[in-house]
Amino acid sequence: MRQDVLVPEQPPDQSRTSLPIVWRSGPKLPVTVEGPVDVALGAAVLVARPVLGAALSLGRAVEPIALGFWGLAMRPPLVPPDWTPAAVAERLADRGRAVRFAAGADATEITGQTLDVLVPAVLDPVLDRIDLTTLVIQRVDLERLVGAVLDTMDLTELVLDRVDLHRIVEAALDSLDLTQLVRDRVDVAALAEEVVEEIDLPDIIRESSTGVAGEVVDGARLSAVAGDELINRWIDRFLQRRKARRTAAPGTAVFDEGGAAPDDTEGSTDA
């Protein structure tokens, strides 16, 4: 049916607001026939329009008179009420209604069977003539539809039940160069620095590289420093010093960062 399309396929044009979705059902009339037919139709319309207008005006004029006559004919005087045409028509209607109700079930079944035959026969040609996809895209609010569908279902649970996640992940990983991706997207060095800071890697390295002897030496040094401070406190207390000792040495980081400058005239500063 593609050859019957009204407008041939064209490249997408942003200015167009709609797309051809319906195809003509039958072959075109020959050109030699189309002209006379159009002339005949035009003449018929030209004649029919005034005739139809006059008939309608006449109908409106005689309508009240016709209704009066109709009422008199249906209920004529001097006729027993049960024998008037209206009563007879009413009895006939009752009988017909009863028959219709009795036959209702059969009619439904017959209708269903008829539709079973009729619908496929009609629907298939109709669908053949419609680009349903384009029709849906043009006429259906897909966002709203999808939103409504998603609201009614637990998508996560559905995916977990129905999707083979292992296969999907495997396929995704096969198609990706994960190493390159990480190199491009992740600041690995910054991440590693953060991790090292978090786990105190220097402490781990130090502990792993210094053996038992190293720990003993470290302990001895720290104990000696504690002893230094103890002796210093005793002597400072004995000498009634109020200011703390200035032990920063020149040329060291501590000295450079604002430690007290050493006074070479030692005697002048000692108590």
Added chain:
Amino acid sequence: MPETGPQINPIPPKARGFQGLRAGVVSRCLAGAADYLLVIVATLGTYVGIVVLLFLLDPRDFKAPTWKFGEFLILGFVYMVVYLTASFATTGRTIGARLMGLRVVGRKGTKMRWIPAALRGGFCTVFPIGLLWCAISRQNRSIQDIVLRTSVIHEWPVAPAAPRLLDADARRLSE
């Protein structure tokens, strides 16, 4: 790979606070004691070595030499001066100082030259009790430090090849 990037600090956190500060009397006395012990061992070792050598040269007429205490003292004195001088002028650390995490520096915090190192070595050997002044000094300086304008600081020895784990910039550029 350029020498950039963070360096692992191998010094324990507890000890970082006093690195670069002048050491107190206890640390220095312990370092000195280790050095004295070393020199005593070297002196006695020298005597034993001479005895063994004499025995090997003439086992029949071997007779152990008898050294007076003064002779031991002189040898020990010489050993101590040479040992201290060489230590001060090269690494700034004697064995005892290395053990206690100390270092001797000059007036500007740099390594001592040979002549001041020799002066200090002789001074320390002749007048060891001058060390005790650092307990009284407000700047933790011994008599030798005051006279020669030196300092003995806490500087725990660090392995020369401290690991450079995170040379981040260089690693990024090399890829």
